[in-house]
Amino acid sequence: MALLDAVTIAKLAGVKVRARAVMEGVLSGLHKSPHQGQSVEFAEHKEYAPGDELRHLDWKAYAKFDRFYVKRFEHETDLRAVLVVDASGSMGYRSGTLSKLEVATTLAGALSYLLVRQQDAAGLSVLGGNGWSDIPPRSAAGHLMALLEALEQLEPKGSTQLHDAADHLAERLPRRAMVVVFSDLFDDAPDALRRLLQLRARKHDVAIFQILDPAELEFPFDDPTLFLSMEDDRRLEVNAREIRESYLEEVGNFLAQTKALCAEADVDYQLVRTDEPLDAVLLQFLSRRQGRRR
Amino acid sequence: MSFVHPWLLLGAVGALLPLLVHLFDRRRPKPRPFAAIAFVLRSHRRTTSRLRLKRLLLYTLRTLLLLAVPVALARPQLLRPGAAGTRTSGPAATAVVVDRSLGMRFRDSESLFERARDEAREALAALLPEEPVTLVPCGPDVESPAAPGFDRARLRQAIDRMQPSYGGADLNRCLGLAAKALEDSPLPGKRLVVISAFTAASLRLESPPPRVKVGDTLVQPEIILRDVAHAEALPNHFLLDVKAEPAPQLGPRMVQVTFTARNVAPGGANEVPAALELAGRPVAKAFLALAPGGTAQKSLSARAEAGGAVSGAVVLQPDALAEDDRRDFVVQVPQELRVLVVDGAPSSVRYRDEAFFYEAALTAPGSPARPTLRDAEAGWREKLTDYDVVALLNVPAPAPEAAARLKAFVEAGGGLLISMGDQVETDSWNQRLGALLPRPLRLVKSAGATGETALRPARLGDVAWEHPLFLPFTDRAREGLLAARFSKYMLVEAGQRSGETAEVLAAFDDGAPALLLARRGKGRVLLFTSTVDRDWSDFAIRTSFLPLVQRSAAYLAGGLDEHERMEGHIGQTLVLRPEVPGAVAEVRSPSGGKVPLRPEADGSLRVGPFSEPGIYRPLDAAGGPALSPFAVVLEAAQSDLTRVKPEALAAYFGEEAVKGPAGAAETRVPLWTWLLAAAALVFFLEGTLLRRS
Numbered sequence: 004m005a006l007l008d009a010v011t012i013a014k015l016a017g018v019k020v021r022a023r024a025v026m027e028g029v030l031s032g033l034h035k036s037p038h039q040g041q042s043v044e045f046a047e048h049k050e051y052a053p054g055d056e057l058r059h060l061d062w063k064a065y066a067k068f069d070r071f072y073v074k075r076f077e078h079e080t081d082l083r084a085v086l087v088v089d090a091s092g093s094m095g096y097r098s099g100t101l102s103k104l105e106v107a108t109t110l111a112g113a114l115s116y117l118l119v120r121q122q123d124a125a126g127l128s129v130l131g132g133n134g135w136s137d138i139p140p141r142s143a144a145g146h147l148m149a150l151l152e153a154l155e156q157l158e159p160k161g162s163t164q165l166h167d168a169a170d171h172l173a174e175r176l177p178r179r180a181m182v183v184v185f186s187d188l189f190d191d192a193p194d195a196l197r198r199l200l201q202l203r204a205r206k207h208d209v210a211i212f213q214i215l216d217p218a219e220l221e222f223p224f225d226d227p228t229l230f231l232s233m234e235d236d237r238r239l240e241v242n243a244r245e246i247r248e249s250y251l252e253e254v255g256n257f258l259a260q261t262k263a264l265c266a267e268a269d270v271d272y273q274l275v276r277t278d279e280p281l282d283a284v285l286l287q288f289l290s291r292r293q294g295r296r297r
Numbered sequence: 298m299s300f301v302h303p304w305l306l307l308g309a310v311g312a313l314l315p316l317l318v319h320l321f322d323r324r325r326p327k328p329r330p331f332a333a334i335a336f337v338l339r340s341h342r343r344t345t346s347r348l349r350l351k352r353l354l355l356y357t358l359r360t361l362l363l364l365a366v367p368v369a370l371a372r373p374q375l376l377r378p379g380a381a382g383t384r385t386s387g388p389a390a391t392a393v394v395v396d397r398s399l400g401m402r403f404r405d406s407e408s409l410f411e412r413a414r415d416e417a418r419e420a421l422a423a424l425l426p427e428e429p430v431t432l433v434p435c436g437p438d439v440e441s442p443a444a445p446g447f448d449r450a451r452l453r454q455a456i457d458r459m460q461p462s463y464g465g466a467d468l469n470r471c472l473g474l475a476a477k478a479l480e481d482s483p484l485p486g487k488r489l490v491v492i493s494a495f496t497a498a499s500l501r502l503e504s505p506p507p508r509v510k511v512g513d514t515l516v517q518p519e520i521i522l523r524d525v526a527h528a529e530a531l532p533n534h535f536l537l538d539v540k541a542e543p544a545p546q547l548g549p550r551m552v553q554v555t556f557t558a559r560n561v562a563p564g565g566a567n568e569v570p571a572a573l574e575l576a577g578r579p580v581a582k583a584f585l586a587l588a589p590g591g592t593a594q595k596s597l598s599a600r601a602e603a604g605g606a607v608s609g610a611v612v613l614q615p616d617a618l619a620e621d622d623r624r625d626f627v628v629q630v631p632q633e634l635r636v637l638v639v640d641g642a643p644s645s646v647r648y649r650d651e652a653f654f655y656e657a658a659l660t661a662p663g664s665p666a667r668p669t670l671r672d673a674e675a676g677w678r679e680k681l682t683d684y685d686v687v688a689l690l691n692v693p694a695p696a697p698e699a700a701a702r703l704k705a706f707v708e709a710g711g712g713l714l715i716s717m718g719d720q721v722e723t724d725s726w727n728q729r730l731g732a733l734l735p736r737p738l739r740l741v742k743s744a745g746a747t748g749e750t751a752l753r754p755a756r757l758g759d760v761a762w763e764h765p766l767f768l769p770f771t772d773r774a775r776e777g778l779l780a781a782r783f784s785k786y787m788l789v790e791a792g793q794r795s796g797e798t799a800e801v802l803a804a805f806d807d808g809a810p811a812l813l814l815a816r817r818g819k820g821r822v823l824l825f826t827s828t829v830d831r832d833w834s835d836f837a838i839r840t841s842f843l844p845l846v847q848r849s850a851a852y853l854a855g856g857l858d859e860h861e862r863m864e865g866h867i868g869q870t871l872v873l874r875p876e877v878p879g880a881v882a883e884v885r886s887p888s889g890g891k892v893p894l895r896p897e898a899d900g901s902l903r904v905g906p907f908s909e910p911g912i913y914r915p916l917d918a919a920g921g922p923a924l925s926p927f928a929v930v931l932e933a934a935q936s937d938l939t940r941v942k943p944e945a946l947a948a949y950f951g952e953e954a955v956k957g958p959a960g961a962a963e964t965r966v967p968l969w970t971w972l973l974a975a976a977a978l979v980f981f982l983e984g985t986l987l988r989r990s
Contacts (some may be wrong), residue, residue, distance in 0.1 A: 094334035103332070164582065191335055218753040219333040232334045240326050241336065241341050245348050249340035 011175050035112060048072040070121045082123035082181060083140045086111040086150075087168060088157065089186030090131035092234040095159030098218035099278050106214050107185035108154040115154075115284055119147040127153055128175070130162050130186070137175060161186070162234040165195035181208040188213050188261060196261060200268035210271035210288065213261060217278050222250045247284055298812025298968070299527070301372035304404040306368025315359040323499040338891050352987060362976055369972035370722060374527075388428045389464070389486025389519060390445040392475035393420050393452075395459060396525075397436035398466035399867075399935040403618045405499065409494050410461040412525040416454045416492045420523065421449055431478050432456065435471035435493075437868035438906070439466030442474060444481035451826040463909050464868040465935045468500045479509045479518060487518035493531065494526040495941045498934050502941070502949050522949045526940060532562030533935035534569065534587055535621035539611050541628040544598055550630050552596045556611045560587035561937050573597040575609040585613070604632030604665070606925035608912045625928040627863065627913050631665035634854045637684040638668045639676030641692035641720040642740050642830075648688075648872060651691045651718060654837035655829045658846035666850045666923040673720075681706040689747040690829055691718025694725035704733055712853025717741070717787040726890035730760040735799035735815035736789040742809065743785050754782035754834075759805035766802060766812075778841035785833035786811065787826040816876075821853050853950045863927035865913070867935075868907030872897065873915060875924060882918040887911025 048064060049055075051071035064072040088111050094104040103108075112129070118125040119142060126140030127150050138146075138153055165188065170232060172182060182202055188211070190196070203209045218224075224243030231238050237263050258274065265272035300306065331337065395417050397739075401410040419658050424430055429445035432452050457666055472489060479487045493499060508515040537557040544553035554573055566587045573581040580599035587593050602608045607630045613622035636659055638980040641742050642651035652670055659666040664827075666686075669676075671679060673692045677699040681687060687706065695703065713733060722737040731737055737921055744755040757779050770778055788809055803812040813824040826834045836842055865871040884892040884904045892913060895903045906931040907913070917923040942961070 064688070093332035097332070100364055131303065189332060189335065219331075224329070227324065229326040230327040230331045230334050230337050231328055233330050233332050237334055238340065239341055241337065242348075245351075246337065246340040246344050249344045250336055253336040253339050253343075257336065 016052060049075050067132070074280045075134075082118070083126070083176075084114075084118050084123060085126045085128055085140060085172065085176060085179040086114060086188045087128045087130060087172065087182060087184040088154065088163075089163060089184070089188075090129050090159055091155045091161050091163040091186075091189075092159050093163060093187055093189045094214070095150045096216050096219070096233060097277065098216050102159070103187055103216055103277055104157060104159045105212045106275060106281065107212070108157055109281055110212060110214075110275070110285065111183070111185055112151050112154050113281070115147055116149045117289075119144060119150075120141075125150060128168070128172065129153070129157060130164060131159075133172050135167075140180070152261070159233075163190040163195075165190040166192050166198045166232055168213075169195075169198035169201055172207075173185060173205060176202075176205075176207060177206070179206045181210070184209070184211045185214060186211070187215055187219075196264055200264060200270055208271075209268075210273070210292075211265060212273050212275050212284075213258075214275045214277065217276055221255060222247050222254075222274065298373055298375050298768055301374065301404070301527070301529070303371055305367055308370065309364055311367065311938070312360050312364040314363055315356050315417050317357065318691065333374040352772065354985060358979050358986070362979045362983065365972050365976035365979065367555050369969040369976060370624055371969075373968040373972070375968055386423055388425050388484055389488040390482030390484045391420075391424060391428055391430040391478055391481050391488040391490060391933075392433055392442065392445065392479055392489045393417050393430060394433040394435050394471050394492065394753060395456075396466050396491075396499060397459065397462045398496070398499050398829035398910075399436050399461070399463050399620060399931060400494055400496045400499065400938045401461045401466075401525070402620050403494065403737075405939060406624040406810060408461070408523045409531075413492045413523075414456055414459065415874065416523045416525060417459075417490075418453065420490045420492070420521075421452060421456075429482055429484065431475070433471050433475045434459050435466045435468060437466065437500075438462070439467070439471050439474065442478045444478055451582045461932055462867075464935070465932060466493075466499050467777075474987075475509040476509045476518060476752075480511075485511065487516065488521065489518050490521045490523065492523045492525060494531060494938070495522070495946060496531070497941055498937055499937045500941055500949075502945055504582060505952075505977040507950055512865050515682070517727060517951065522946065522950060524668075525787050528943065530563055531618075531938035531940060532564065532616070533618045533621070533936060533938045534558060534560040534562065534566060534613065534616055534932075535612055535618070535933065536613060537592060537931075538932045539626050541609060541625045541626040543628065543631055543634060547598055548600065549633070550604055550632060551598055551600045552601055552607065552609070552610060552628050553596060554609070554611060554628075555594065555596045556624070556628070557594045557622060558585050558613055559936075561590060561939055565589045565591075570614045571595060572612045573599055573609065574612060575599055575601055575607055579612075589824070601628075601630040604630045605850070606630075608926055618936065618938065621933075622908070622912075622929050624930050627928050629925065631851070632685075632854065634666040634686060635684045636666045636668045636688060636850055637676065637679055637681070638670045638688045639673055639692050641690055642718060642832075643672050649830070651828070651832075652688075653830060654842065655688065655690060655716075655846060658843040659850060661843055662845070671886065681711065682709075684711070686712040686714065686850050688714040688716070688850075690716050690722045691832075693720045694722060694729045697729055700729040702734070703730070704817070707733055707820035710819035710855070712820060712850070712855070713822045714825065714853060715822065716827070716829045718823055718828045718830075721787070723787075733815075733817055733822055733824060734789075735813035736810070739788040739790055741785055742788050744805075744807075754784050754806040755786065755807060755809075756780070756782060757803050757811055758808070759801075759804040761800075761802045764802050766845065766852055769844055769848070773962065774841060774844075777839055778845070781836040781839045781841065783811070783827050783834040783836065785827065789813065789826065801919055811987050821855070823849055823853060863925070865905060865907050865927060865929040867907050867908065867910060867931055869927065870903050870907075871927065871929075872901075873902040873924060873959045875902065875915075880917055881915045881923040884913055884915045886913055894983050 048061060049072065051060065055073045059073040061072045061074050065080045088107050090104055094107060095102050097103070115125045122142050124140035124142040125146070127138040129219060138150060140154050163186065163188065184199065200209065222243070226243065227240065228243045229238060229240045262272055273284065273288055327624040395413050401408065401413060403409045421430065429443045429447055430452060431445040433439065433442045468491070472491065475489055489507060499936065507518065509518045535558065537559045539554060539556040541552060541554045542552040547553065552575065558571070567730050569585045569587055571583045571585055572579045580595040583595045583597055585595060587595045599635050606627055608625065608627050609626045611621055615622050638656055640650065640652040640654050647653050656668050656670055659668040677695050681702055689701065705715070721738070723740060726734065727737045745753050760778065762770065783805060786805060786809060798815065799813040801810045801816050811826055815822045827836065829837055829838050864870065873881055878900050881902055884894055884910055886892050888909060892904055897903055910929050910931050912928055913927050914922065914926045915924040
């Protein structure tokens with residue numbers, strides 16, 4: 004399996020191309036996966052009706068009940084997925100080749116490909132400085148292009164409003180759905196993540212990709228630096244070397260707390276560094292999902 | 298606490314560097330948009346107080362480090378004063394001997410003498426209240442000290458007033474006087490505190506060490522040595538000798554000064570600048586290369602602005618003992634003598650002219666005289682005050698008015714030379730110029746021309762060789778003078794006129810005076826009883842003629858007897874011999890003080906002892922110069938600051954005096970090693986703090 008690293012992804016122009024490349028990498032990975040065929044396994048029985056595939060007739064059930072039943076498989080279930088992409092100003096940060104937003108859109112695009120390919124409904128909610136923009140979930144093949152174009156046009160701006168996202172999604176998703184969040188989760192509101200995780204209490208299947216830049220995780224700065232906020236006018240002049248230790252401790256606490264909250268709420272959480280292979284990220288995610296479902 | 302190299306403390310200014318860097322560091326921080334600024338802000342809030350403390354610690358450590366290094370390099374030492382009163386079992390009468398010799402003027406950051414004063418105060422403070430004490434300032438003028446007493450305040454004042462001298466200090470004598478003073482105290486304990494740099498010039502180790510008579514026995518007192526040089530060498534270069542003399546061969550008023558410098562430092566000194574000053578103005582410069590313990594000699598010449606006594610000095614680049622880097626001198630620069638030569642028998646044939654040989658002698662190279670030749674008629678019309686000397690060569694007696702002017706000229710200080718010849722009529726001369734003549738003229742005596750056998754020519758027989766006129770005539774020169782033959786000469790009346798003195802400086806072999814000297818008022822008159830041409834003698838063509846003519850002109854102008862070198866030394870006296878008794882009323886030192894003056898039985902004056910080097914000026918009652926100034930110089934031996942070795946001191950005074958725990962004046966604990974260790978620790982701490990950032 005040739006994983007697509009961040010440098011290779013960055014060379015590909017546009018979300019469509021990147022998402023497709025990632026998706027193909029994922030499919031290639033699935034082919035070799037030990038969980039192959041899991042997606043077409045038996046899910047339930049349905050009474051035979053004219054037009055149903057005869058090869059799916061369950062002969063054992065006929066022998067038992069003297070009625071014709073056909074097997075329905077899992078991929079045929081009606082999945083509604085909403086991809087929530089954080090397009091706030093902080094997502095525009097990059098220390099390497101890809102910004103956090105570019106990683107988020109690429110992952111969301113690739114996931115859209117996979118969903119639509121297996122005829123599930125995929126929708127998009129963008130959390131940004133200009134409020135919400137939504138594309139309702141649909142499974143039509145033409146819907147994929149609309150999703151990808153919307154992702155392509157995203158630009159980082161405004162502040163992160165995770166607590167609003169929770170309320171907004173709760174209103175927009177009356178039925179059980181899968182909510183996949185792509186964000187750095189940098190929201191200063193103290194209970195923002197908790198409110199987002201409350202979606203799980205509403206029976207929604209929630210997965211969170213926390214996307215962070217390596218520089219945010221390692222703080223590799225030495226000199227006196229004037230740090231400028233990317234979402235507001237906060238600024239601070241400080242000798243970076245002097246606060247590195249404390250910073251790493253703060254970030255470590257934040258990540259640990261986030262992970263613990265997600266685990267507590269039974270939310271699938273994955274930390275994504277912008278410099279790691281994205282197809283591997285998705286493969287890891289899908290594998291974990293399969294494992295959860297079994 | 299003291300420092301071995303205190304000037305290195307200037308480096309402590311570097312301790313301000315961290316503060317200056319903090320104040321003036323204007324580096325602009327790099328702006329960086331950053332998504333996780335919330336964590337940065339939170340971290341900063343958490344660490345602000347800790348960072349501030351750390352910065353303060355770093356600043357303090359760096360300042361301490363920058364302070365410790367120069368202080369350590371300056372080699373600080375902790376002085377632990379020895380308890381002067383602890384060594385004897387009971388109280389002891391104490392004499393504090395303080396070296397005041399020239400070497401104590403040696404100055405590093407402070408002079409050795411200032412240290413000696415501090416040491417003396419400390420020695421006083423360290424005494425027990427019941428211990429009587431006396432002070433012996435040990436200089437060239439040391440006197441017997443008072444018996445030990447308890448008036449400490451008076452002694453402290455005496456210490457404050459004490460000044461270093463320019464002369465030597467005989468420590469042996471001072472210790473002897475101090476030991477004698479201790480005998481006046483009834484206390485059985487005796488103590489000598491010696492404060493000195495212990496140079497070889499101040500201490501004679503061959504003399505017996507001091508002893509105090511207690512009862513009928515001589516006992517060795519407790520001796521405490523306080524070395525103000527802190528066992529360090531005292532490098533010094535100085536002027537050993539300066540010889541200044543006129544150099545007419547180099548040009549008019551030229552002076553040549555030859556000086557010798559010596560270096561008693563363990564290290565050599567190249568390119569030591571030396572300057573020659575004349576009349577207070579630098580006129581020439583040179584550089585000397587002084588090897589360790591070596592000497593160097595140099596000659597410099599320069600032109601004096603005026604003739605007469607010219608004061609000057611040779612100045613070396615000052616070192617720690619600057620006083621011996623200057624040596625003053627007084628040199629007699631030949632004055633330009635204006636001589637009016639009155640020719641009584643001019644001739645168109647030059648060599649037959651009466652003044653031919655005389656004028657030629659005066660204008661010879663190196664002669665200080667500038668003659669003006671006039672015949673008798675024109676000569677009497679000249680303004681005599683424009684001249685220093687008037688030479689009347691075979692001149693008829695002048696008119697009374699001219700004779701009166703001539704007399705006034707001489708009495709005012711002018712010089713007059715009279716030579717005889719056919720134009721001289723004895724009666725008219727005696728009548729008109731009798732008051733000026735050393736003795737009245739009588740008649741011309743013929744002794745026989747050269748080659749005649751009947752009458753033998755006269756020769757000079759009796760000459761006052763010790764007179765300044767004849768001082769250069771020695772050996773063959775004397776023979777040259779005595780070989781001159783005189784066929785005629787004027788006889789003078791025998792005996793003295795009342796109230797007047799005439800001195801016969803030379804006489805013919807028959808006893809008739811040939812050269813007479815008389816003083817008239819402030820002036821001098823020389824009477825030569827023969828001619829200065831070849832008419833009456835062959836003296837004019839003798840080798841002795843020229844120097845005698847030049848010297849007589851100089852003598853008549855008053856510049857010859859001052860040519861002898863007058864130079865005094867510190868602590869010594871000098872004899873002045875004024876021509877006129879009572880002419881010298883006082884002698885002023887370079888600092889303007891009056892110098893002791895004592896008349897001697899022979900009419901001379903003994904001046905001194907001298908207490909400071911420089912130019913001294915003998916003055917008359919009106920405050921004008923009475924004699925030429927003279928220089929007083931330092932004794933070169935006092936500039937040799939080679940120190941007596943500690944083992945020699947120990948052998949002389951006893952081991953305990955030098956090394957004993959109480960005998961040692963003070964213990965010096967070196968602090969610089971501790972400081973360096975502290976600096977290394979500070980450096981380590983600073984590095985650790987930095988690594989923790």
